[in-house]
Amino acid sequence: MTTREEAGALVLRMQECFNTRQFDQAAELFTPDFLNHPLGATGFEAGKEAWVQIVARFPAMRVVADDILIDGDKVAIRSSVEGMAAPGSDLWPVLIEIFRLDNGRLAETWGVTEGPDPRH
Template sequence: MSVEGNKATARRYYEDVLNKGEIDLLDELAVPGYETHDPLPGQRTGLVGLKDRVTMLRTGLAPTFTIEDMIAEGDKVVVRWRNNGSMVGEFLGMPANGKSFSIPGIDIYRLENGKLAEHWHVVDALGQAQQIGLIPSGADA
């Protein structure tokens, strides 16, 4: 698939799957052997694991991702994003508390034949954990 086609696949993942919750669309957007290099606790492997991840994020954090930059070359797509959400359900063993967060992140995807195949993730996990109350912030410590 073309670089532009790969970017379109990544965009659909954020806009339709993560933001709108169209999890079944992952059957079309990702390969069965999808590999993530930073799984969430309890996340299985493969395509079912990607569905686990999306379900955990959507039910626990009600995320809204805004794509700020997207760069692609060959079989790789890099997405720089901002995620705004609220802790509306259990996440990583912590019950819902309604606290909001806004965090930046960068994802790198490798695609095979226009489908998501591999994923690397860099996110402000400390900032998110502080904002949703998983750990105290510097002011609260």
């Protein structure tokens, strides 16, 4: 069983890998059959490819955890998304993700983004 402290540290480590662009180091944080509901994909590679594409478009993008809530094997995290404000706006998107953990690794995720869409 993953402790609350370990669960919180796991999602923060994932964000650190994203923010430092150490995508390959994040692979060990995910189960081999990681299920990414927003992408409709299984496995870490699909998520890694999405990360590569988004930072190619927004090189200054980073995520900052604002809230982490832990309940059993689930971790919910609300994060500010910096470096991708919509043109002419100082409002930043907010990312809300829920992860299910399995044996100390990220096994499944759901997520939504709120706020201004930087593509418009």
